[in-house]
Amino acid sequence: xxxxxxxxxxxxxxxxxxxxxxxxxxxxxxxxxxxxxxxxxxxxxxxxxxxxxxxxxxxxxxxxxxxxxxxxxxxxxxxxxxxxxxxxxxxxxxxxxxxxxxxxxxxxxxxxxxxxxxxxxxxxxxxxxxxxxxxxxxxxxxxxxxxxxxxxxxxxxxxxxxxxxxxxxxxxxxxxxxxxxxxxxxxxxxxxxxxxxxxxxxxxxxxxxxxxxxxxxxxxxxxxxxxxxxxxxxxxxxxxxxxxxxxxxxxxxxxxxxxxxxxxxxxxxxxxxxxxxxxxxxxxxxxxxxxxxxxxxxxxxxxxxxxxxxxxxxxxxxxxxxxxxxxxxxxxxxxxxxxxxxxxxxxxxxxxxxx
Amino acid sequence: xxxxxxxxxxxxxxxxxxxxxxxxxxxxxxxxxxxxxxxxxxxxxxxxxxxxxxxxxxxxxxxxxxxxxxxxxxxxxxxxxxxxxxxxxxxxxxxxxxxxxxxxxxxxxxxxxxxxxxxxxxxxxxxxxxxxxxxxxxxxxxxxxxxxxxxxxxxxxxxxxxxxxxxxxxxxxxxxxxxxxxxxxxxxxxxxxxxxxxxxxxxxxxxxxxxxxxxxxxxxxxxxxxxxxxxxxxxxxxxxxxxxxxxxxx
Numbered sequence: 001x002x003x004x005x006x007x008x009x010x011x012x013x014x015x016x017x018x019x020x021x022x023x024x025x026x027x028x029x030x031x032x033x034x035x036x037x038x039x040x041x042x043x044x045x046x047x048x049x050x051x052x053x054x055x056x057x058x059x060x061x062x063x064x065x066x067x068x069x070x071x072x073x074x075x076x077x078x079x080x081x082x083x084x085x086x087x088x089x090x091x092x093x094x095x096x097x098x099x100x101x102x103x104x105x106x107x108x109x110x111x112x113x114x115x116x117x118x119x120x121x122x123x124x125x126x127x128x129x130x131x132x133x134x135x136x137x138x139x140x141x142x143x144x145x146x147x148x149x150x151x152x153x154x155x156x157x158x159x160x161x162x163x164x165x166x167x168x169x170x171x172x173x174x175x176x177x178x179x180x181x182x183x184x185x186x187x188x189x190x191x192x193x194x195x196x197x198x199x200x201x202x203x204x205x206x207x208x209x210x211x212x213x214x215x216x217x218x219x220x221x222x223x224x225x226x227x228x229x230x231x232x233x234x235x236x237x238x239x240x241x242x243x244x245x246x247x248x249x250x251x252x253x254x255x256x257x258x259x260x261x262x263x264x265x266x267x268x269x270x271x272x273x274x275x276x277x278x279x280x281x282x283x284x285x286x287x288x289x290x291x292x293x294x295x296x297x298x299x300x301x302x303x304x305x306x307x308x309x310x311x312x313x314x315x316x317x318x319x320x321x322x323x324x325x326x327x328x329x330x331x332x333x334x335x336x337x338x339x340x341x342x343x344x345x346x347x348x349x350x351x352x353x354x355x
Numbered sequence: 356x357x358x359x360x361x362x363x364x365x366x367x368x369x370x371x372x373x374x375x376x377x378x379x380x381x382x383x384x385x386x387x388x389x390x391x392x393x394x395x396x397x398x399x400x401x402x403x404x405x406x407x408x409x410x411x412x413x414x415x416x417x418x419x420x421x422x423x424x425x426x427x428x429x430x431x432x433x434x435x436x437x438x439x440x441x442x443x444x445x446x447x448x449x450x451x452x453x454x455x456x457x458x459x460x461x462x463x464x465x466x467x468x469x470x471x472x473x474x475x476x477x478x479x480x481x482x483x484x485x486x487x488x489x490x491x492x493x494x495x496x497x498x499x500x501x502x503x504x505x506x507x508x509x510x511x512x513x514x515x516x517x518x519x520x521x522x523x524x525x526x527x528x529x530x531x532x533x534x535x536x537x538x539x540x541x542x543x544x545x546x547x548x549x550x551x552x553x554x555x556x557x558x559x560x561x562x563x564x565x566x567x568x569x570x571x572x573x574x575x576x577x578x579x580x581x582x583x584x585x586x587x588x589x590x591x592x593x594x595x596x597x598x599x600x601x602x603x604x605x
Contacts (some may be wrong), residue, residue, distance in 0.1 A: 009485050010483065011485075012446075012448050012468075012484065015446070015448075015485055047528035162487045164357070230449050236453075236456055236459055237456075238451065238458050239445070239449070240453050242442060242443070242445075243440060243441070243442050243450075243453065244433070244437065244440070244441060246401065246406050246437055247435070247440065249404075249405075249406045250404055250406060250427060250430060250433075250434065250437075251430050251453060251454070251456045251457060252425075252426045252427035252428075252429065252430030252431070252457035253426065253455055253456070253509070254426050292444060296445055296446065296487070297442075297443065297444040297445050297449075298445060298449050
């Protein structure tokens, strides 16, 4: 949508009404994609069957399939898409950089290093290559290592932001340097890995929505939910922060506390998600950009819209990953990159073309 | 009213930028903060607002020591307008609404929207309210930022070079609005400005800073040939034209 189109609104109330309408449409789209993603599969379920099973009605076999096989996967997609998108959205405000997301700050490469370390050094590799769900021998030690290592770049960046008072652009550069460092570490671990271990590392970095249990989904949902509440409380602050640090201070914001606190929450959200499902590129980067074009930079609307857009994007990627070479399931991480990169290039292209 | 006492500031491991400045600006006065580049004018504004922490000294805003005030309280008392603003993808209304940030707890109140609309009307921005700020000219954007400051309902307003990138019409427009805020609303307005004739035309107090210290402070009488020669290193005449004091560079 071209930004001059906002002139068509009669008053501010009508304009915010339009933004609420966009949120409702996104919510409906997300709900549809949730049902479609649950329905998709060899069992041949209709959307009606899915609705009934979700509500606990219908035949037992369908309920069993939906609740034990399909819903954990879809709930993982919803939670991960939601969490990565809101984290990216907030990072773009506090770092005042449109390229900011969890991977820019080194969270994803850190997690990949931690997972590689757990697989090779702690022996948390694939249990059995024939296992259909490709589960890991010790998923918790793997998740913990991935989480701990993904927190390291954040800790370094927060130290620099809070104690050394470096500027947001320097934080991004630090994230890039740390990403390279962790990628180098991962390469060294891979060099000494056996073929099976190497396969495990590659499988983990592909990202997977099907290896999570309800318990892991709950952990992700609690962290993401708490983070979202924190972000919503600060929604005005994130909008104001786009005006710069001095202007934000002059408008009554304790910018140091806001930036450090938000960065910790963003990193925790992204780290927990990445630790359980692997690396998913572009969701945190493009979801906010897509909705920003429609509803602008007002974080009261941008935050929930990004969350819904991120969720929809991941659900769509999941559907594509299972449809393209059905019954083969393609790696979700590769699909998010395939969907995300062209969309991102189109966004940049249309923006540059306008100026 | 704003008062600075023995105010000093230096960046880490560097010489002092401001050195024991003391002055007081009464309610309803429009003060021009003058001096050459690097004299410390913008730093002084940031220190007065508490954006930069003071190394020494104290600032009283409407009689209150700003060290004892929370940022939100300072923002309710004092507004600060930066040299340049890089807000984007927000409508004019959204930007002016930011001025209510120090007052917002949960959501917007009717009072908030009424104040925003008053600020928009005051700056004649009501027809632009739903335009993205990215579409505006420099002069219009400057007025939006002043409207945002006005929405803070401040008693003190600090403007850092608000006319530096504006055309002649908008320079006068911004200065006229600032003068009106001081004279009609009783707001204490401090403006950092390089155009001495513009300052002489609209301001009623002049604080001249040189090398981080106060060179002179007072009414238009402080603008003299000697001051221009010492502070700006220029040879200039100070004369009168149609009742206004003006500076002409030789």
